[in-house]
Amino acid sequence: MPGPEAAGTTPPHTPTPPATADADVIDLRSKRRRNGDTLTVATQPSDPALERLAAHAEALYQASGRTLTDPATAQAYRIALHLAISVLEGAHARGDIPDAALDAPRNMLRAACNAPDAL
Numbered sequence: 001m002p003g004p005e006a007a008g009t010t011p012p013h014t015p016t017p018p019a020t021a022d023a024d025v026i027d028l029r030s031k032r033r034r035n036g037d038t039l040t041v042a043t044q045p046s047d048p049a050l051e052r053l054a055a056h057a058e059a060l061y062q063a064s065g066r067t068l069t070d071p072a073t074a075q076a077y078r079i080a081l082h083l084a085i086s087v088l089e090g091a092h093a094r095g096d097i098p099d100a101a102l103d104a105p106r107n108m109l110r111a112a113c114n115a116p117d118a119l
Helices: 048-063 071-093 099-112
Strands: 032-035 038-041
Touching: 048 071, 048 099, 071 099
Parallel strands: none
Antiparallel strands: 032 038
8 A cells, every 4th residue: 555645746636527618727637747756737828817827926926035937836836736626625525615616716726737837
């Protein structure tokens, strides 16, 4: 039986339901790949909303003396987003979040994983 993952590794990929055609999300399912211990996300075509989010996130990180253009910081950012997704999915599994209320925030957080690539 495998033990816990070592510090600094990324969490396993959680399968996602297909996005609806009218959803304002970036489908990451086929774009994510592992490169050693680094989670990489293929860049998407220019998206103004993603660019605004990236600029906002970068400003927050720079205020703390960090930058999302640093690969280690970008990876930590993505890990934190995956943790937030896990919290949402856990609340959903307990019945605290109904089915209809889960997809939008989960898809937004998944799309936000691309923010470092938009810088």
